Amino acid sequence: MTSSHIGIDATSVAGRPGGHDDDLLDLIGIGFGPSNLALAIAVTEQAERDPGRALRVAFLERQPRFGWHRGMLLDDATMQISFLKDLVTQRNPASDFSFVTYLHRCGRLTDFINHKTLFPLRIEFHDYLEWAAHRVAHLVDYGQTVVDVRPVLDEGVIVAFAVTSQSADGTVTVRRARDVVVATGLSPRLPAGVVTGPRVWHNLDILSRVDAMPADPTPRRFVVVGAGQSAAEVVDHLHRTYDDAEVCAVFARWGYTPADDTPYANRIFDPDAVDVYFDADDRVKQMLFDYHRNTNYSVVDADLINDLYRREYQERVQGRQRLRMMNASRVTAMAADHAGVDVEVEFLPTGERTPLRADAVVYATGYTPGDPGGVLGTAGTLLARRVDGAPVVERDYRLVLEAPADAAVYLQGATEATHGIASTLLSNIAIRSGEIVDSILARRAAPAVTAPRRTLPAAVASVS
Numbered sequence: 001m002t003s004s005h006i007g008i009d010a011t012s013v014a015g016r017p018g019g020h021d022d023d024l025l026d027l028i029g030i031g032f033g034p035s036n037l038a039l040a041i042a043v044t045e046q047a048e049r050d051p052g053r054a055l056r057v058a059f060l061e062r063q064p065r066f067g068w069h070r071g072m073l074l075d076d077a078t079m080q081i082s083f084l085k086d087l088v089t090q091r092n093p094a095s096d097f098s099f100v101t102y103l104h105r106c107g108r109l110t111d112f113i114n115h116k117t118l119f120p121l122r123i124e125f126h127d128y129l130e131w132a133a134h135r136v137a138h139l140v141d142y143g144q145t146v147v148d149v150r151p152v153l154d155e156g157v158i159v160a161f162a163v164t165s166q167s168a169d170g171t172v173t174v175r176r177a178r179d180v181v182v183a184t185g186l187s188p189r190l191p192a193g194v195v196t197g198p199r200v201w202h203n204l205d206i207l208s209r210v211d212a213m214p215a216d217p218t219p220r221r222f223v224v225v226g227a228g229q230s231a232a233e234v235v236d237h238l239h240r241t242y243d244d245a246e247v248c249a250v251f252a253r254w255g256y257t258p259a260d261d262t263p264y265a266n267r268i269f270d271p272d273a274v275d276v277y278f279d280a281d282d283r284v285k286q287m288l289f290d291y292h293r294n295t296n297y298s299v300v301d302a303d304l305i306n307d308l309y310r311r312e313y314q315e316r317v318q319g320r321q322r323l324r325m326m327n328a329s330r331v332t333a334m335a336a337d338h339a340g341v342d343v344e345v346e347f348l349p350t351g352e353r354t355p356l357r358a359d360a361v362v363y364a365t366g367y368t369p370g371d372p373g374g375v376l377g378t379a380g381t382l383l384a385r386r387v388d389g390a391p392v393v394e395r396d397y398r399l400v401l402e403a404p405a406d407a408a409v410y411l412q413g414a415t416e417a418t419h420g421i422a423s424t425l426l427s428n429i430a431i432r433s434g435e436i437v438d439s440i441l442a443r444r445a446a447p448a449v450t451a452p453r454r455t456l457p458a459a460v461a462s463v464s
């Protein structure tokens with residue numbers, strides 16, 4: 001896609017229903033991971049069905065090319081959801097953007113069927129996502145980091161948004177669209193005071209960190225902090241990769257907890273569950289979330305738990321233990337230098353402290369969905385907020401703005417509090433993107449200015 005450099009001034013205002021402005025897009029998507037990729041496909045398929053109502057869209061992605069958690073594409077890691085929860089199938093089973101179509105196009109459909117699994121390798125699913133992203137590449141500008149979003153006003157009403165992005169060489173570009181869809185994903189979470197560096201990593205870039213490790217001297221010990229799926233995968237990966245290294249897994253639990261992926265519990269991820277969850281009161285929402293957090297949080301695939309245990313036991317039998325589970329424990333001190341890290345681990349039941357010298361410490365301590373206020377910048381100051389600080393989100397994923405608006409900002413991802421535990425996952429992206437397209441089209445057909453709640457400060461308006 002070619003970037004256009006659009007000046008913002010009073011004469012460029014348009015966007016009111018019936019107005020005309022060739023530069024004004026219907027939609028700008030911020031971030032181009034699986035969520036906005038699914039949206040790009042939903043927009044494309046809608047345009048094919050109904051060319052008269054085709055939406056003009058652009059997606060801005062800060063990475064130089066498509067990538068889905070590239071740093072964690074470990075060789076034998078598998079998907080945590082069925083391949084049928086791909087970019088499209090639940091919304092449009094006849095779509096040719098499905099995982100099955102991808103398999104067919106690359107000549108592996110029959111082999112995959114014989115494999116008898118619902119859970120492809122993560123590297124294979126990544127290849128599928130790249131294949132789909134390539135087919136809608138004309139809608140995406142890569143290497144563009146969105147740094148601000150400003151409301152565009154006409155007679156005091158927000159009629160569009162001016163989205164400012166910056167490329168690696170510092171070039172600033174402003175594009176305008178009636179609606180914006182934020183899908184910027186998760187940010188890595190680290191314990192307070194922990195700063196990453198050459199020897200202290202978050203697991204998100206484990207592959208590049210391992211590649212960058214000096215081969216000489218050979219690493220002798222790694223410490224991996226955390227008890228979730230990523231932590232167990234990193235322990236597994238380091239243990240397989242470094243034949244001579246000890247891998248210490250440090251976590252507060254007594255043992256890794258298996259992920260509940262049984263069918264009844266799995267229904268918490270169903271598209272229909274979003275309706276029920278959205279309408280429930282906050283107390284019930286919290287109760288359901290707590291009951292079912294073990295479908296996703298701080299849990300590990302049972303097969304991987306069993307495999308790690310089998311290996312640890314085998315090493316005990318052989319008298320050469322490299323896999324060391326430091327359960328019921330926490331890191332109490334850490335000091336990194338150019339050659340490694342001094343770590344102190346406390347065994348919580350007794351308070352006994354064990355000093356360790358490690359070549360690197362990996363924090364696999366999870367991710368948090370970023371608040372959309374950050375990437376929205378100026379427009380973010382207009383978000384209506386709940387008492388707990390979370391933005392107010394409508395069922396159609398529209399963020400409520402405290403200003404009169406017939407333009408809208410939609411949010412994909414950080415809606416766990418309102419739409420449930422599937423929000424940050426892939427489970428619903430096919431259906432959700434269809435719902436967002438339907439909402440945008442419905443608003444075009446019957447525009448309604450949302451009620452003014454407060455007068456806009458002059459500083460937040462791009463044009464007035």
Ligand SMILES: Cc1cc2nc3c(=O)[nH]c(=O)nc-3n(C[C@H](O)[C@H](O)[C@H](O)COP(=O)(O)OP(=O)(O)OC[C@H]3O[C@@H](n4cnc5c(N)ncnc54)[C@H](O)[C@@H]3O)c2cc1C
Pocket residue numbers: 030031032033034035036060061062063067068069072078079080081144145146147183184185186230367375412413424425426427
């Ligand atoms: C290792 C790992 C494995 C996972 N496996 C599964 C799984 O098997 N099943 C499942 O359901 N979920 C899984 N998840 C959960 C994960 O959140 C979803 O898979 C998925 O990434 C959500 O897609 P997304 O597009 O919302 O966010 P992301 O994939 O995080 O994409 C967001 C994109 O926005 C871009 N971006 C961010 N800020 C800006 C900005 N300011 N300007 C421009 N671009 C920006 C980022 O570069 C990124 O490409 C996994 C997560 C991890 C970390």
